[in-house]
Structure formats: structure tokens, C-alpha cells
Amino acid sequence: xxxxxxxxxxxxxxxxxxxxxxxxxxxxxxxxxxxxxxxxxxxxxxxxxxxxxxxxxxxxxxxxxxxxxxxxxxxxxxxxxxxxxxxxxxxxxxxxxxxxxxxxxxxxxxxxxxxxxxxxxxxxxxxxxxxxxxxxxxxxxxxxxxxxxxxxxxxxxxxxxxxxxxxxxxxxxxxxxxxxxxxxxxxxxxxxxxxxxxxxxxxxxxxxxxxxxxxxxxxxxxxxxxxxxxxxxxxxxxxxxxxxxxxxxxxxxxxxxxxxxxxxxxxxxxxxxxxxxxxxxxxxxxxxxxxxxxxxxxxxxxxxxxxxxxxxxxxxxxxxxxxxxxxxxxxxxxxxxxxxxxxxxxxxxxxxxxxxxxxxxxxxxxxxxxxxxxxxxxxxxxxxxxxxxxxxxxxxxxxxxxxxx
Numbered sequence: 376x377x378x379x380x381x382x383x384x385x386x387x388x389x390x391x392x393x394x395x396x397x398x399x400x401x402x403x404x405x406x407x408x409x410x411x412x413x414x415x416x417x418x419x420x421x422x423x424x425x426x427x428x429x430x431x432x433x434x435x436x437x438x439x440x441x442x443x444x445x446x447x448x449x450x451x452x453x454x455x456x457x458x459x460x461x462x463x464x465x466x467x468x469x470x471x472x473x474x475x476x477x478x479x480x481x482x483x484x485x486x487x488x489x490x491x492x493x494x495x496x497x498x499x500x501x502x503x504x505x506x507x508x509x510x511x512x513x514x515x516x517x518x519x520x521x522x523x524x525x526x527x528x529x530x531x532x533x534x535x536x537x538x539x540x541x542x543x544x545x546x547x548x549x550x551x552x553x554x555x556x557x558x559x560x561x562x563x564x565x566x567x568x569x570x571x572x573x574x575x576x577x578x579x580x581x582x583x584x585x586x587x588x589x590x591x592x593x594x595x596x597x598x599x600x601x602x603x604x605x606x607x608x609x610x611x612x613x614x615x616x617x618x619x620x621x622x623x624x625x626x627x628x629x630x631x632x633x634x635x636x637x638x639x640x641x642x643x644x645x646x647x648x649x650x651x652x653x654x655x656x657x658x659x660x661x662x663x664x665x666x667x668x669x670x671x672x673x674x675x676x677x678x679x680x681x682x683x684x685x686x687x688x689x690x691x692x693x694x695x696x697x698x699x700x701x702x703x704x705x706x707x708x709x710x711x712x713x714x715x716x717x718x719x720x721x722x723x724x725x726x727x728x729x730x731x732x733x734x735x736x737x738x739x740x741x742x743x744x745x746x747x748x749x750x751x752x753x754x755x756x757x758x759x760x761x762x763x764x765x766x767x768x769x770x771x772x773x774x775x776x777x778x779x780x
Contacts, residue, residue, distance in 0.1 A: 385413040385530070388550065388565035390537050390592060392416030393423030394512070394777035395756030396571035397519040404526040415532040415552055415563065417587060420520050424573050424585050425777065428512025429624035429708060431504035432774035434469035436491060440501040442466045449772060452498035452664050453736075453765020456605075461743050461761040465772075465779050472778040473505055481518040482507050484705075494629040496771045498664040504771040509626050509708045512774060532563070540568065540595050540752070547599075547751035567751050570596060574735040574757035582732040583615055583622040592758040596739045601749050604760040605737035610768055613668035615731025617686040619716055623728055625770045627709050628661040630701060633693040634668070634728075636680040642690075646671040666767040669730040684727065691725040698722075734773065736764040745780050755780040 387403045389396040392414050403412050416423065435445050445466040450457045477483060477491070484492040484506050496504040507514040523529050532552065539551040541562065549564035572592025576584030597603055613634070614623040628634070636642045641660070648663030648671075661668075672690060675681050681688040694702060694709075699722045702710055706721075713721050738760035745753045745761075756777050763776060 382562040382564060383413070384411075384549075384564045386410045386566050387412045388563060388568045389414045389571055390550065390568065390595070391423070391571035391573065391756070391758070392418070392420035392531065392533070393571060393573060393756065394425035394516055394519060394774065395780070396420075396423075396569070397516070397523050398778050399569050399571060399755060400529050401519065401523055401526065404528050408526070408528055410528055412526070412529045413532060413563065413565065414523075414529060415535050415537055415550065417534060417536040417555070419533050420531070421516060423516060424588055425512045425516045425774070427583075427585065427622070428515075428774055429509045429622060430496065430626040430629070431494060431506035431511045431771045432473060432515065432778075433496065433499065433504050433769070433771040434473040434775055435466065435503055436470060436473070436505070437493060437502060440503050444501055445469070445499075445503060448499050448501075449763060449769055450765070452769040453763075453767050456762075456765035458743070458762050462763045464743060465763045465776065468779040469775045472775065476515060476518050476778070479518045479522045481514050484508060494626060495662055496629055496769065497625055497662045497668070498769040499662075499771070504629070506626060508704070509624050509706050515774060535561075537591075537595065540599050542599050542749070545750060547749060567753065569745070570739060570752070570754040570758050571756050572758045574738070576732050576735065579609075579732040581615070581620050583612060583620055584732070592754075593739055596747065596749070596752065596754065599749060599752075601747050601752065602740040603737060604740040605762055605766075606735070608736035608764075608766045609732060610665055610734040610736060611669040611730040612665055612733035613672060613730050614692055614728040615733075616712070616716055617684055617689045617727050617729050620731045621712055621716055622731070622733070623692060623709055623712065623726060624706075625662075625665075627692060627694055627706055630694075630705055631697055632661060633696075634661055635691050635693055635725075636675050637682045637690070638680060640680075642675050642680065643668065643671055646674065664767055665733070665770060672730050682727070687729060689727040689729040692728045693725055694721045695723060695725070734768055736760070736762065736766065736768055
């Protein structure tokens with residue numbers, strides 16, 4: 376058969392097989408099992424970038440917390456530039472989505488009494504970040520992928536690369552995709568296309584993002600005249616390994632890690648971290664919003680109070696006081712990354728870290744329902760901009776955003 380003319384047809388087509396793509400595919404199949412749903416992904420779904428998220432996912436569950444407080448932290452953390460209606464919907468839907476994942480088999484970490492454990496996270500004044508050790512995205516994606524397998528209506532095109540949206544008569548009618556194994560080009564028609572392709576951190580040379588996070592999903596929409604929104608807001612995570620850019624999760628600071636400069640001084644106590652810090656300040660200052668912590672690093676750099684290595688300037692993250700038991704049980708992946716990529720053991724040694732490009736607040740313009748201005752085209756996850764993140768995303772909101780939207 377001629378490779379260029381071979382075509383496939385579906386009711387709903389997801390571009391991207393990560394957290395947002397799989398959750399949307401499951402949702403469509405739940406609503407109407409007769410729908411023909413397709414997931415087109417340039418990598419096998421378990422290789423999607425959701426798998427590398429470490430720290431956790433935010434949702435109100437504790438008795439001393441409230442939806443209003445989650446909304447306030449999110450909006451203030453985003454410098455008051457969030458869409459507040461979207462944030463309100465987000466915090467309301469978050470707990471039920473997390474419980475749904477629990478029922479689908481996501482192994483959330485537990486308290487001794489069996490309750491779901493939560494940890495503090497940057498910019499959150501209450502503990503509301505659910506976690507599965509420090510491999511939260513890995514376990515979430517496993518649960519979503521395994522759940523998707525029970526729906527016979529979901530068809531996957533693994534390792535197919537979408538190069539163009541098919542637009543006719545002012546409406547998206549499907550996509551053009553390359554089957555990477557054979558190089559054949561296919562048309563896949565659909566009544567609705569949902570972009571779930573992630574962000575574009577790989578536009579920057581030093582980033583926590585994998586090579587697949589190159590902004591191709593945003594480009595698909597932009598080429599067809601769909602606006603991109605908030606693209607000036609690029610988040611730097613304050614703790615990446617200097618050579619690789621690999622993320623050292625915020626969970627390491629949530630568990631009590633310290634950031635210290637070349638003099639061994641906890642320099643964050645010298646800076647305004649944007650929100651009133653609960654007492655004791657020394658315990659909480661490492662959990663300020665990510666933008667403020669990254670800015671504080673730059674101030675330390677100006678004051679020449681950082682260390683210099685072959686891959687640029689850095690400070691230290693100190694976990695030694697936590698002890699081997701906490702590091703092994705709650706931060707095993709952090710220890711593994713440090714041993715493999717820096718040849719250091721955080722149980723006994725300091726971890727070199729510096730700010731690194733991590734997340735795009737901006738993306739394809741959507742309304743609160745994920746609808747774009749182009750008929751038949753929707754977007755969710757990091758590729759989309761609702762916007763619940765404003766000028767700065769709070770850590771652990773993004774994994775929940777994948778599920779809600």
C-alpha cells in the first residue's frame with residue numbers, strides 16, 4: 376500500500392501519551408465506551424516525561440487544610456497572574472482525581488496509621504503534596520497506563536511523530552504523522568484532537584527536561600494560527616545538578632534539606648521569599664516559591680558567595696543531617712541520581728546544585744474546558760495554558776493539573 380495515502384480514522388485523537396494524554400483517553404472511554412479513541416505518541420507511553428517527575432502532586436486532604444488555602448497559595452505563588460476561575464475549578468477537582476488514582480493502584484506513601492502521607496512543598500503553607508517516595512510521576516504514569524489497557528476502545532500509535540494538524544473548513548480534522556519505525560507518512564483523521572505533548576524546556580541548553588520536550592505540540596497549534604499565551608514565564612528550578620541539569624526534587628527540601636553557600640551559610644534567610652514564612656522561619660525558608668529561590672541564587676552569585684566548577688557556579692544542598700534512614704526511605708531516587716551522576720553519597724556529602732530551566736507556564740491558549748480557539752482542537756497539561764500557574768507554578772501543582780484538565 377502507498378505509505379502516503381494510508382489513513383486511519385478515530386472519534387478522539389490524543390497527541391502525547393504522558394499523564395495528560397492517558398488521563399484524557401481514559402476519561403473519553405469512561406464517558407462513552409463506544410468512542411474510538413487513539414493515543415499517538417512519539418515515545419512508548421512509559422517513556423513520556425511525566426515518568427521523571429519526582430516530588431509529588433498537590434490536593435487538599437488534611438483536616439487543617441482547605442480548598443480556599445490551596446487556591447490562595449496557587450494564586451499568590453503565581454504573582455496574582457493566574458486565571459482565578461480556573462484555579463478554583465482545579466483545587467475543587469484535585470482531591471477526587473487523586474483518590475481515583477489511588478483506586479487505580481497508585482502506591483501513595485502512607486503514614487504509620489495507613490492514611491495517605493503528604494509533605495510540604497514550596498509556596499504551600501499547608502502540607503498537601505501527595506507522594507510515592509520520590510518517584511511520584513513514575514508511579515502515577517504506571518497507574519494511568521495500566522488503567523488505560525482495560526479499555527478496548529483505546530488504540531495506541533507508539534513511536535509515531537505528529538508533524539502537522541489537518542485543518543479544513545475552519546476545523547481540525549486530524550493529524551499527519553510519521554511512523555518512526557518505517558518512515559511512512561500517515562493521515563489520521565479525527566472529530567477532536569487533544570494536544571498533550573508537554574512543554575518546551577529543551578529549547579534551553581541547561582534544563583531538567585528530556586530531549587522529547589522540544590515544544591513541537593505548541594508549534595502544531597501555532598502554525599495553524601492558535602495563540603500561545605504567557606510564553607514569557609519560564610520557570611527555573613533552584614536545584615539541578617550542574618553538569619546534566621538533572622532535577623534534585625523539591626521533596627529533598629520538604630524533608631528538611633538546607634541550601635548553603637560556599638561559606639556553609641543558609642543564605643536564604645537574607646532574602647524576601649515573597650510570602651510570610653510560618654514559624655520557625657529557618658525550617659521553612661527552603662520552601663519558598665521556586666522563582667524566589669532561583670533569584671536568591673543569582674544574588675549570591677553577584678556577591679561572589681557561590682562555588683565555581685567546570686560546569687558553572689553552584690551552591691550546596693545539605694541532606695546529611697536527615698540521616699540514612701530518611702534518605703533511603705523517602706528520597707531513594709535522589710540518592711541514586713547523586714551516586715550515578717555525581718559520584719557522591721548525600722548521606723555523607725554535600726550535593727552541588729544550581730538553578731535550571733524546568734517548566735513553561737505558557738502554552739496553547741485554552742479556556743477552562745481545555746478548548747482552543749480552533750474548532751475541534753483541545754489542549755491539556757504543560758502544552759496548554761489555562762492559566763492556573765500565572766507567572767510561577769508552585770511545585771506539585773503540575774502533576775495534579777494533568778489529571779484535572
